[in-house]
Amino acid sequence: xxxxxxxxxxxxxxxxxxxxxxxxxxxxxxxxxxxxxxxxxxxxxxxxxxxxxxxxxxxxxxxxxxxxxxxxxxxxxxxxxxxxxxxxxxxxxxxxxxxxxxxxxxxxxxxxxxxxxxxxxxxxxxxxxxxxxxxxxxxxxxxxxxxxxxxxxxxxxxxxxxxxxxxxxxxxxxxxxxxxxxxxxxxxxxxxxxxxxxxxxxxxxxxxxxxxxxxxxxxxxxxxxxxxxxxxxxxxxxxxxxxxxxxxxxxxxxxxxxxxxxxxxxxxxxx
Amino acid sequence: xxxxxxxxxxxxxxxxxxxxxxxxxxxxxxxxxxxxxxxxxxxxxxxxxxxxxxxxxxxxxxxxxxxxxxxxxxxxxxxxxxxxxxxxxxxxxxxxxxxxxxxxxxxxxxxxxxxxxxxxxxxxxxxxxxxxxxxxxxxxxxxxxxxxxxxxxxxxxxxxxxxxxxxxxxxxxxxxxxxxxxxxxxxxxxxxxxxxxxxxxxxxxxxxxxxxxxxxxxxxxxxxxxxxxxxxxxxxxxxxxxxxxxxxxxxxxxxxxxxxxxxxxxxxxxxxxxxxxxxxxxxxxxxx
Numbered sequence: 001x002x003x004x005x006x007x008x009x010x011x012x013x014x015x016x017x018x019x020x021x022x023x024x025x026x027x028x029x030x031x032x033x034x035x036x037x038x039x040x041x042x043x044x045x046x047x048x049x050x051x052x053x054x055x056x057x058x059x060x061x062x063x064x065x066x067x068x069x070x071x072x073x074x075x076x077x078x079x080x081x082x083x084x085x086x087x088x089x090x091x092x093x094x095x096x097x098x099x100x101x102x103x104x105x106x107x108x109x110x111x112x113x114x115x116x117x118x119x120x121x122x123x124x125x126x127x128x129x130x131x132x133x134x135x136x137x138x139x140x141x142x143x144x145x146x147x148x149x150x151x152x153x154x155x156x157x158x159x160x161x162x163x164x165x166x167x168x169x170x171x172x173x174x175x176x177x178x179x180x181x182x183x184x185x186x187x188x189x190x191x192x193x194x195x196x197x198x199x200x201x202x203x204x205x206x207x208x209x210x211x212x213x214x215x216x217x218x219x220x221x222x223x224x225x226x227x228x229x230x231x232x233x234x235x236x237x238x239x240x241x242x243x244x245x246x247x248x249x250x251x252x253x254x255x256x257x258x259x260x261x262x263x264x265x266x267x268x269x270x271x
Numbered sequence: 272x273x274x275x276x277x278x279x280x281x282x283x284x285x286x287x288x289x290x291x292x293x294x295x296x297x298x299x300x301x302x303x304x305x306x307x308x309x310x311x312x313x314x315x316x317x318x319x320x321x322x323x324x325x326x327x328x329x330x331x332x333x334x335x336x337x338x339x340x341x342x343x344x345x346x347x348x349x350x351x352x353x354x355x356x357x358x359x360x361x362x363x364x365x366x367x368x369x370x371x372x373x374x375x376x377x378x379x380x381x382x383x384x385x386x387x388x389x390x391x392x393x394x395x396x397x398x399x400x401x402x403x404x405x406x407x408x409x410x411x412x413x414x415x416x417x418x419x420x421x422x423x424x425x426x427x428x429x430x431x432x433x434x435x436x437x438x439x440x441x442x443x444x445x446x447x448x449x450x451x452x453x454x455x456x457x458x459x460x461x462x463x464x465x466x467x468x469x470x471x472x473x474x475x476x477x478x479x480x481x482x483x484x485x486x487x488x489x490x491x492x493x494x495x496x497x498x499x500x501x502x503x504x505x506x507x508x509x510x511x512x513x514x515x516x517x518x519x520x521x522x523x524x525x526x527x528x529x530x531x532x533x534x535x536x537x538x539x540x541x542x543x544x545x546x547x548x549x550x551x552x553x554x555x556x557x558x559x
Contacts, residue, residue, distance in 0.1 A: 061440040087440050098308060098433045099490050108430050112441040144488040160437075 014038050015060075015168060015199060020069035022052070022059040028067060029055040031223050037216075039074075039167070040197035042190060044210035047220035048243050053203040054090070056220070057170040060201075061087045073168065086166035088157045090173050096146045102156050103141040106132055109163035131162035134192070136185060151182030158189055168199045175204050187213060207234065279513045288399040288466075291410050292505035292523060295466045298414045300479035300501030301421060301494045302459050305452065307480035308490075309432050312473055313363060314351070314453070317370035318460045319472040321347035323377025326464075331384065337409060340464055344457035347373055352450045397468035397520030399509065406465060413462045417455050428452065429490060466505070467520035474524040479504065482527075482534040485541045500530055 017035040021028050030052040037043060045053050058064045060071065062078060062085075071078045073085070086109070109131070110124040120128070132138040135155040145153055154174060161169055174186050190213065193200055201218075204210055210217050211230040219225040219233050221242040226233040279285045306315050325343020329336050347369055354365035393401065402410075421428065431438045431448045438445045456476075463472045483497035508523030515522070536544045 061436070062442075063436060063439050085440055087436060089434075089436055093436065095308075095433065099484065099488050099493050100429070100433055101489055104429075104489065105433075108426075108434065108437060111426055111430060111443075147488075 014074065016072040016075075018069050018072070020059070020071060021067045022055055022064055023067055024064070029222065030059075030220070033069070033224055035218070035224065035227065037199060037201075039199055040194065041216055042194065042200040042214055043202070043216045043218050044214035045201055045203040045218045045220060046205070046207055046210050046242075047225070050222075051220045051242070052222050053220060054172055057087060057172055057201065057203065060168070060170060061085050084167040086161040086164040086169050088154075088161050088169070088171045088174060091150065091154070091177065094153075094157075096153065098146075099144060101142050101144055102132070102137055102148070103128070105145055105156050106159045106163050109160040112164065127165065128159075128163050131159040134162060135159040135189070149179070150177060151179040154178055154182050155185055158186065162189075166198060168201070169193065171200070171202045173203055173205070175206055175209060276510075279510065284400050284402070285509070285513065287402045287404065287407055288519065289506065289509055290407055291402045292399055292466050292509050292519070293502045294410050294414045295463045296475065296479070296501030296503075296505035296523070297498045298417050298459055299463055299472070299475035300483070300497035301418060302455055303476035303478075303480035303501075304483065304490065304494050304497050305428065305432055306456070306476045307484055311456070312477050314366055315456060315460065315476045316473040317351070317366045318344050318347060318453075318457050319463075319469045320370050320377075321373040322461060322464065323469060324373050324380055327377050327380035327384070331380065337406070337461060337464070340461045341458070343373065344461050345454060348453035348457040349450070352446075352453055393465070393468070395468050395470055396518060397464065397466050397471065399466045399512075399519040402465055410462045410465075413458050417458055420451070420455060424448070424451070425491075467523060471520050471524045474527060475501065478524070478527040478531050482531040485534050485538040500527065504530060 015035075015037040017033045020030070020033040020035075022030045022033075033056070045056065047053055055064060059066055060078070066078075106128050107120060107124075110120055110128060113124065129138065132141060135158050137152060137155050137159060140148060140152065145156060148156065158171075158174075161171075171186075175183055178186075190200060190202070202214070211234060215229065216227070217230050217233040218227045219238055219242050225242045226235075226238040280289070303315075306312055322340040322343045325339040325341070325346075326336050327339075328334075328343075329339025350369055351362070351365050354360060354369070427438070427443055427448055430441070431443060431445055435445060438448075459476070460472050463475055467475050479497040479500040480493070482500050483493045486496050487493040504527035505523050508526040509519055511517065511526065512519040512522040534542070536542050538545060
């Protein structure tokens with residue numbers, strides 16, 4: 001099933017959030033989110049640490065309960081379209097010591113389609129292979145994922161998301177801590193996904209990349225600060241609202257000081 | 272040598288003991304792979320101790336000890352998953368509370384019995400030589416059930432264990448699968464009682480899986496190797512217990528531990544000494 005076949009002509013092809021609030025326990029991380037993203041759009045999600053980027057993604061895949069408001073995908077509530085949202089987790093969320101091979105992991109993406117009990121059919125196998133070739137990881141199909149490099153591991157998860165054939169693809173920080181090849185492959189994938197009409201949301205710390213590679217940017221800081229083209233979003237006023245005291249002015253240019261909290265590894269990165 | 276191997280098998284109780292031990296060694300090792308990979312050792316131990324009140328109550332009422340154990344283990348499995356699924360307290364805290372509470376209840380019940388010493392010490396440390404024919408059928412039946420469910424639900428269990436986030440996005444019933452895993456673990460613990468006892472079940476769950484993990488790189492292979500180690504430990508342990516006259520459960524666990532240590536040191540790729548020799552070789556190459 002391709003993404004298009006799932007959408008009946010009567011349903012508008014888009015992702016809608018109406019007055020959505022999300023949080024853990026009684027604490028709200030994101031409040032009053034109103035958002036409409038057209039099908040096939042590619043959106044960079046930016047904002048300071050703790051702005052709620054991961055929280056938004058987790059709510060979209062059904063990992064966090066929605067406290068208020070509603071999320072509609074093609075006018076149907078979340079969960080109506082089976083497995084139409086794919087999520088690529090941050091590296092730290094994966095147990096890399098688990099004894100699975102690259103092929104095992106990519107095949108997991110087909111489970112929504114092939115059913116839980118049955119073995120994979122020919123079409124499943126084809127789409128798994130295609131996804132691995134597209135991500136350039138087919139030569140490592142039999143390797144344990146723990147034996148791969150960080151960038152290769154990320155490509156395994158990208159391939160798995162491709163094998164899922166999602167309508168909506170969520171990538172949490174895919175450009176953080178990966179090698180140049182993986183960055184290149186990820187950007188190429190974003191380009192390819194455009195023609196497949198897959199809606200893509202990518203969270204990133206890299207404001208330059210957001211501005212250069214994405215037609216739309218969502219600037220978050222526990223609520224929506226701005227949403228639109230990079231030119232509309234990256235204004236001094238919006239950046240000040242989102243980043244506050246982390247915003248520096250160097251040679252009359254705005255610089256965001258994305259300095260990590262003291263307990264986190266890694267140095268400063270000035271974007 | 273043949274004589275040495277055949278002699279114990281002349282006794283029917285040894286034959287039954289061997290069959291029971293091997294079955295338990297296999298089923299513990301296979302489900303134990305999930306225990307190792309998901310860090311559920313504490314949970315397995317808790318379930319084992321939780322059966323004590325069930326056994327004591329069954330003894331007091333004159334019912335089937337295994338039946339009592341089964342009911343108690345299932346109740347505790349359900350209670351743990353209810354307590355922690357609300358998210359109010361962490362799972363290991365929920366386990367800790369229920370585990371010690373049921374152990375206390377078991378001890379309280381036992382202290383009311385005058386002549387408990389023999390039968391209940393068997394529950395604590397196993398009495399594989401007391402396995403009856405009907406016990407064997409029960410063990411066989413439950414072993415088949417546990418292994419069959421693990422086989423049929425292999426893919427969902429794999430996904431839930433490896434990547435709960437993906438499981439949620441695929442709309443798998445993750446809570447249900449977790450609860451089912453708990454129930455399977457409870458069944459496994461109960462059928463292990465007679466061979467290794469409450470005190471040593473955790474070793475049978477964890478040790479073969481941990482050794483197999485160091486030897487393999489895929490879950491199915493890990494399960495097969497773990498099952499082999501479990502069965503081998505049970506067999507060697509039982510012979511040792513026959514010839515050296517030591518408690519059978521303890522012998523089985525000690526053999527499994529020895530196998531683990533050997534693997535830990537000498538595993539082809541991940542062994543401690545293997546890696547040490549490799550790096551020493553590299554260092555010498557560099558020094559040349």
